[in-house]
Amino acid sequence: MAETPRPAQYVDIGGTMWPTMVTEKTLKAIRDFDVWDDDMWIAVYPKSGTHWASEICNLIKYSGNSQHGHNPSPMEFFSGNPSQHSPTLVSEYNNVSEWESPRVIATHVPVEYLPRKILDEGKGKVLSVIRNPKDTVVSEYYFLKGVKPGAPETFSQCLVENGTSEHAPYNTWFGHVLGYWGQRHHRQFLVLKYEDMKRDTRGAVIQIADFMGRPLSDEALDKIVDLVQVDSMKTRFKTAGESQEKENKKGAKNILRKGVVGDWKTHFSVAENEAFDALYRQKMAGSGLELQFE
Template identity: 30%
Template sequence: MTARLIASACLHKTGRQVFRQSLCTQLYTNSRSSLSRFCDAAPIKVFATQLSRRSLITVACKASRRSLPQKPITNGWLSIMRRGYRTEQMANYRSQQFAKRFYAIGYLSAFVGGALVFCYIRFYERDELMGLNRPVKQPQGGFQMFTDPNMYGNEARLFRGKGYWLPEYLFTSGNVTKLEQFVCTEDDVLVASFPKSGSTWVQEVVYLLKNNLDEKKARKQNMEDRFPQLEYTIPGLAALEAEKGPRLLKTHLPYEMLPQNVQTEGKTKVIYIMRNPKDVCVSSYFYSRMHLFLNYQSDLAHYCSSFLSGRVNFGPWWDHMKSYWEHRYDPNILVITYEDMLQDPSKTIQSIASFLGKDLSTKQVARIAKYCSFDEMKKNPASNYSWWDKLGIRLPEEAEFLRSGKVGEWIEHLSNEQSAYIDKLCQMYLTPAGIEPQFEMGGKKDEKKEAKK
């Protein structure tokens, strides 16, 4: 039977595997004499006339590399096959192979463990630098803590006080109390908004107006360096206080939490941007998924429920909007809307320039409008927050910082029930204050387009 299989292997390529298995079995179980008789068998003589017995054994060994260990400890395969298979040699080989694997696994485990310890130390140092490891005293002004179960970043915990839900870093850094004593000058400009309401667009406009439309200078520094956030831990209040000259500052704080001299003296210019809450909800959802420090893991429906309850950073949004809207007639407060910026950017730029005491020609207004258009800013590395990718702040698989910029995008994402609930909240809180959000370009529309039904 074996000789017949070997003969078929010599004639057909498809029989190689059968040839290997049968020949290796014979080489393992027979001694030198039986191996000699096996090779002298009649059916294989045709094959043996072209190959010597030694070359036949070598071919068999090469063909059976996957079936047998390749290198024994003391002797080559050829000598073992001539003397026959020895159990003690294979046992010795197996024990040494086991020892090699054992030490390899040990070295690998030590390497992985060291890497994990290194990563833990690095993350701990980063959290310590940002103040995330310092405990927060619960009674601090009657603030209450809330943790969003769908957020897994370092800013998942919110603290409620003075009627607002505020991010954790305000407390770990102590800025929540230090901000009251921070002094803003009459040369400073504050750009304020609820998160994801269009503050980046206004920041770029204000920077050009305050720097004589110097576009080259604007491209040399990213937006966070040109327009630091007042309440954030980087660069921090101490660094902002030491900065000389007119300061351009961004903030998401409600009006009640601005520095005291801004509220009482009324000399610092404050520009507030409002955006319809439906688009804010959608934009905030994608931003929360994109930002590493938020790392929102659930779907839009869950986020919308948190947004509608006001349990998001600097929420509730209706109180945030009303806090500035009530001061819209103050000489140092300018309130503009995101929808007006997109519908008539030249008019909005002109109003901002007049508020800052700048006279612009028609060409200058058109120049600013072109430079600050959404498409241009999305391509501009100084304003599109692409440096977050290098810092590891933005999750690359999620949306970009400047994502859509459209008015009425909520139609594609929110359900009829969610849209109706936001309308109800607007009627309860915004309409009595005189605020009428514009949910689509061209005017307010409360119902979603019929094509989606």
């Protein structure tokens, strides 16, 4: 595919494109972050199940009690302007030391930007979820459309800027995913596929609970599996297209939509799909990563 211009809403820091809310200061805060041994980091490419994985971990932490002890926001990641993006970890990271362990902290950064205490000292654990890139870019399109002035006006534009451009935010999907996929055999990392989690949510919850060192009773397991279904989460989290006046709901606005596998088929043209498949084969050759697209 032809090279595309750098989207105006992103900035280049260290050779990686970041949303304008990400600054060098906050990236440094991540690298220098004081990681605890039982920290649970949710490291996921945008629109690939970050809130879902975070909710699963928080529910495991509290044995299925959805009303108890959640962090100020269900998605805590580093962004650069607390006046515009509060509550976010840039305005909270000085308070994270007061959170009850195990802390659940979510981020979109590529693996190389994780805290040094994770990468160099072996502290904490990291859960990464990989979603197929076609559904990811569809989800990204609707999310940006609902929350960001100047967002791509059409799906085709979003596909170019966020799905195939070398200047996509947080690294390309390919670079981001391959970075975490490369850590899958490391004891600190659990790498799951979004589509596998959809097919066997119960199995995924058990796997994550074991990874966290917090085995569940059958009663708690059943409750968590029910609470993390899309329809159930939509009763607690802000959903795409709904009135933002529902202040009793958690999370950033527009955060949940369909949460299905294969929605890309109603958005990609034949030509777009063929071009994307060719790019996918090129970028993923030899990776051993196989994903479900429908």
